Amino acid sequence: MKIFRNRFVWVAVILLAVSAGAAVLANSGGSEAKPADVRGQILAKMRSTLEQVDPGQHNHAGHQATAAESSVVCGVHVYGYEPADATAVASVRTVYGFHLCGVAEARRPWDVAVKLAGPLIMDMSADPPGIQVVEATADTMYIDRLKEMFPPSYAELAQKEALPGPEMSELRRRYDDAAGL
Numbered sequence: 418m419k420i421f422r423n424r425f426v427w428v429a430v431i432l433l434a435v436s437a438g439a440a441v442l443a444n445s446g447g448s449e450a451k452p453a454d455v456r457g458q459i460l461a462k463m464r465s466t467l468e469q470v471d472p473g474q475h476n477h478a479g480h481q482a483t484a485a486e487s488s489v490v491c492g493v494h495v496y497g498y499e500p501a502d503a504t505a506v507a508s509v510r511t512v513y514g515f516h517l518c519g520v521a522e523a524r525r526p527w528d529v530a531v532k533l534a535g536p537l538i539m540d541m542s543a544d545p546p547g548i549q550v551v552e553a554t555a556d557t558m559y560i561d562r563l564k565e566m567f568p569p570s571y572a573e574l575a576q577k578e579a580l581p582g583p584e585m586s587e588l589r590r591r592y593d594d595a596a597g598l
Contacts (some may be wrong), residue, residue, distance in 0.1 A: 428446040454593030456557055458506045459495055466546050467491040467516055490595050492580045496536075500592040512539040513571040516550075517588060521595035530592070536575040538566060540598055551575075 468489050494515040503509045514538070520531040540547035551566055553559040564572045580588065 436501055447508050455498075455503055455509065456495055457505055459498060459509060459512055459541075460493055462506065462530075462541070463493040463495070463512060463514060463516070463545070464491050466517055466539070466548070467493070469545070487520050487522040489518050490588065490592045491516055492584045493517075494578065494584060495578050496574045496578070498541075506541070509541045513537075513540060513567055513574065513575075514539070517585075517593050521587070521592050523597050525596055526598060527589055527592050527596075530596075534579070536563060536567065551585050 425537055468491050470489055496513045496515070497510045498513065499511045500508065501588065515532040516533075517537050519527060522530070536551045538549040540549075550568065551559065551563045553562055557565070560576070566572075567575055
């Protein structure tokens, strides 16, 4: 019996040493520190920037919401950013992405909410970040304007991709909470 107990003790010691070594390597990333989740931080910055806009500024189709009676709830998707090799949000100058925002008013369901959506460019070097949305002009059609504003690879994505399923689900959940549904 004593022999088995000693083997189990040694097995436990070996397993503990291996798992501790793996944890140290995972936390250190080998010889250099693991970079922060830049894309996740950009998503959070985009969302908070868009949601801080006064709902009254989201005046759409004659809708006259005020900050006291509504709030803006947004979902975002990042197509890419420049410089592409940035390892910190502070290094990011420009973000190319998509936004879908709803003006959440008390007891107003998502299906009839005022919404703003489309590709956007966010200037992260400004404080607060600058936002440009793609809009057609008197001289330029929407798709041509998109191609003028976005680098080709991101313009192609903007023609195909909106919000990913999980982001859309989270947006709807957050909207329902804000509208008291």
